[in-house]
Amino acid sequence: MVELDNEIVSVGFIMNTGATTVHGMDLGKDHVRVSIKEVFNKHAVLPIPIPSTDIFLVINAIDTLVS
Numbered sequence: 001m002v003e004l005d006n007e008i009v010s011v012g013f014i015m016n017t018g019a020t021t022v023h024g025m026d027l028g029k030d031h032v033r034v035s036i037k038e039v040f041n042k043h044a045v046l047p048i049p050i051p052s053t054d055i056f057l058v059i060n061a062i063d064t065l066v067s
Contacts (some may be wrong), residue, residue, distance in 0.1 A: 009044035012036040031067045
């Protein structure tokens with residue numbers, strides 16, 4: 001993931017499963033499902049938070065699918 005100031009905050013894998021939702025939310029155009037594996041900035045905010053799971057920071061999304 002990259003923040004608006006072009007700082008790389010984490011790395012992960014695109015999960016190309018053909019699914020159109022993540023945590024019950026539509027992916028939307030130009031979005032993909034991603035599994036975060038390593039975080040470089042533990043204070044970085046997810047670009048699309050997951051309200052149903054209270055996950056708002058990248059550090060809390062390790063091994064979880066995000067968009």
